[in-house]
Amino acid sequence: MSRTGDPTQPSKRAGSVSPPSQPTRARQPTRGADAPRSLCGFVLVLILTPFAIAQDRPSIEQLSPVERQTAHFYNALATGQKGVQVEWSVDPPAVPVNGELTLTLTIRHAANPHELVKPDLRTLGEFTRRFQVLDRTDPPASPDAAEVRFTYGLRPRSTGVDQVPSLRYVYLRKNGSGWKPFTTFTRSIPVTVTAAAARPTPAAAPVPLDAPEEFFTLAEERPTVTPGRFGWLLPVAAVPVAVLAWVLLWRRLFPDAVRLAKLRRNRAARLALDRLKKARASADPAGAAASALRGYLSARFGIPPAAQTPAEVSAALRAVECPAEKAADAEAFLRACDAARFTPTPDHGLSLTLQAESLITAWEEVGA
Amino acid sequence: MSVFLLALALPAGLLGFGNSLKDRNIKNFDLDDGGISFLQGVEARDDAATARRHFAWAANWYDQMWTGGVRTDAVALNRGRAHFLAGNLPQAIRAFRDGLDLYPWDADLQRALTAARAPVAYPTESDPAERVRPDPPNSLRHRISPWDLFLAASAFALVLTIGLARRLTARDGWATPLAVAGLLGLVAVAAAGIHIATDRPEPVLVLTADEVLRTGNGTAFPARLDAPLPRGAEVRELARRGGWVQVELPGGAVGWVREPEDSPQRHKEHKEDIKSGS
Numbered sequence: 001m002s003r004t005g006d007p008t009q010p011s012k013r014a015g016s017v018s019p020p021s022q023p024t025r026a027r028q029p030t031r032g033a034d035a036p037r038s039l040c041g042f043v044l045v046l047i048l049t050p051f052a053i054a055q056d057r058p059s060i061e062q063l064s065p066v067e068r069q070t071a072h073f074y075n076a077l078a079t080g081q082k083g084v085q086v087e088w089s090v091d092p093p094a095v096p097v098n099g100e101l102t103l104t105l106t107i108r109h110a111a112n113p114h115e116l117v118k119p120d121l122r123t124l125g126e127f128t129r130r131f132q133v134l135d136r137t138d139p140p141a142s143p144d145a146a147e148v149r150f151t152y153g154l155r156p157r158s159t160g161v162d163q164v165p166s167l168r169y170v171y172l173r174k175n176g177s178g179w180k181p182f183t184t185f186t187r188s189i190p191v192t193v194t195a196a197a198a199r200p201t202p203a204a205a206p207v208p209l210d211a212p213e214e215f216f217t218l219a220e221e222r223p224t225v226t227p228g229r230f231g232w233l234l235p236v237a238a239v240p241v242a243v244l245a246w247v248l249l250w251r252r253l254f255p256d257a258v259r260l261a262k263l264r265r266n267r268a269a270r271l272a273l274d275r276l277k278k279a280r281a282s283a284d285p286a287g288a289a290a291s292a293l294r295g296y297l298s299a300r301f302g303i304p305p306a307a308q309t310p311a312e313v314s315a316a317l318r319a320v321e322c323p324a325e326k327a328a329d330a331e332a333f334l335r336a337c338d339a340a341r342f343t344p345t346p347d348h349g350l351s352l353t354l355q356a357e358s359l360i361t362a363w364e365e366v367g368a
Numbered sequence: 369m370s371v372f373l374l375a376l377a378l379p380a381g382l383l384g385f386g387n388s389l390k391d392r393n394i395k396n397f398d399l400d401d402g403g404i405s406f407l408q409g410v411e412a413r414d415d416a417a418t419a420r421r422h423f424a425w426a427a428n429w430y431d432q433m434w435t436g437g438v439r440t441d442a443v444a445l446n447r448g449r450a451h452f453l454a455g456n457l458p459q460a461i462r463a464f465r466d467g468l469d470l471y472p473w474d475a476d477l478q479r480a481l482t483a484a485r486a487p488v489a490y491p492t493e494s495d496p497a498e499r500v501r502p503d504p505p506n507s508l509r510h511r512i513s514p515w516d517l518f519l520a521a522s523a524f525a526l527v528l529t530i531g532l533a534r535r536l537t538a539r540d541g542w543a544t545p546l547a548v549a550g551l552l553g554l555v556a557v558a559a560a561g562i563h564i565a566t567d568r569p570e571p572v573l574v575l576t577a578d579e580v581l582r583t584g585n586g587t588a589f590p591a592r593l594d595a596p597l598p599r600g601a602e603v604r605e606l607a608r609r610g611g612w613v614q615v616e617l618p619g620g621a622v623g624w625v626r627e628p629e630d631s632p633q634r635h636k637e638h639k640e641d642i643k644s645g646s
Contacts, residue, residue: 206415235525
């Protein structure tokens with residue numbers, strides 16, 4: 001990088017600098033030592049030479065307070081023609097955003113290396129905007145050091161940082177009896193700042209799954225049988241079949257009941273049988289049975305309603321040419337009913353109702 | 369005797385005319401794969417992240433089974449549970465609803481749907497028409513199973529049979545009223561069956577993300593409600609137009625929401641938006 005203050009292209013002020021005087025002054029004592037040839041003189045020269053050199057080495061003590069307060073002046077004095085050279089170096093050139101790089105400032109050709117001060121980058125906005133400057137300690141330089149190195153720890157503030165900016169470095173060079181300031185710069189150095197490396201986060205404690213408890217149950221397949229389209233008709237279709245089977249079976253199992261059912265088709269017999277059925281639950285079963293039989297005989301054979309006693313009923317039946325057996329049976333039944341009514345028996349006349357049904361059934365079959 | 373005859377006739381009728389969904393559909397599928405993943409998720413339930421991966425895999429498997437035709441109540445239940453445990457709440461609700469569409473009387477599915485709706489953040493409505501919380505599954509089709517109807521029909525048929533048989537044989541006085549009662553019962557069961565058969569489930573859209581209900585099919589239309597419809601909300605789908613779906617809230621309010629992301633129409637519209645640069 002070419003700058004106005006670069007030692008290789010000195011500025012107008014630098015161009016007026018006088019030739020360095022240090023080597024000349026350093027050699028003077030040596031040249032003066034050629035005269036004495038004695039060993040003592042040589043030893044004396046050897047002893048006095050370092051003091052002479054030290055006495056001729058430029059020092060900031062020779063500067064006026066105003067010169068010392070020159071901006072960006074870090075006590076560097078130059079006596080040679082080259083002037084002071086400064087250079088940045090960075091290690092490593094690529095760091096993550098939270099990483100740290102080492103920046104080294106190398107200063108060469110300074111006449112007073114042991115007096116150089118470390119530039120404080122934390123006071124320079126160009127650096128503090130880009131980096132966090134960390135403290136580093138450097139070993140002191142010796143007065144004879146060819147170069148001085150100052151190291152810095154830099155931590156990029158963002159991934160947008162792409163370079164280490166140049167450093168303005170002012171040094172003073174001997175100019176006759178005084179000192180003239182010269183400015184040089186370090187070359188900016190590109191750096192690469194990558195995204196912060198993902199910090200391995202500690203494994204989070206496992207969190208249990210929260211859900212209704214029944215959701216953690218695996219439902220098992222079960223036979224899913226539903227009534228089919230025609231299955232719905234089954235209950236309806238079963239009705240006539242069941243009724244038919246019921247009737248057929250009933251007829252087989254209860255033939256007497258079948259006959260009674262036939263009798264029910266005869267109105268007189270049906271009424272008599274219904275009355276006999278009710279007679280069983282009545283308070284006077286025998287009387288009710290007798291009344292039912294008389295009603296049946298009146299409707300079926302036409303005997304007069306006035307015939308109430310057994311003898312009257314029997315006479316009436318004979319009058320209508322009813323068989324004598326029927327008349328006798330009817331008379332006997334009615335007498336039995338009277339006997340049951342006025343002479344209570346254990347069955348309370350219930351058997352008489354069944355007897356009456358048998359009589360009516362027998363008479364209807366004969367009649368049929 | 370009639371009971372005995374019916375007891376013989378009913379199983380024969382069921383075997384002859386009934387349809388077994390399990391035997392009809394499951395024969396080509398292996399239930400173990402999804403079940404194993406589900407059980408692995410159950411074993412890993414103390415670590416939600418790990419368990420959810422297993423449940424997501426199981427849910428994917430049950431989705432494939434369902435779309436492949438294996439639509440039993442157990443598959444519907446496991447599908448919804450796996451989605452729920454995998455963290456896919458809308459898909460879980462969708463799965464439970466799919467199951468209830470086929471098995472509306474299934475109490476397990478009804479309970480599961482109710483439990484899945486619990487995490488949905490339904491907004492508080494100021495107007496009953498703006499109610500977003502869906503009705504619980506308690507209609508007639510959700511209360512009466514086919515077996516309930518069948519058993520009721522069988523019972524009333526038995527009553528009718530007894531009434532008719534007694535009327536034709538012993539001529540009991542109660543036979544005729546009993547037969548009439550049985551006949552009326554059969555008619556009532558038939559009416560209930562017809563009502564259930566005609567009460568088909570309506571197409572419902574389950575929102576996969578919070579969506580603003582708008583008065584029109586575009587973002588330029590104002591919002592119909594103050595709060596967006598929550599993720600997992602169930603709305604009745606009325607129509608679709610231009611990547612938007614006209615929906616009706618359970619309360620009755622009608623509006624438009626964007627089609628879900630997985631909708632083919634939504635993908636097509638999205639591509640057109642990209643082409644037009646909008």
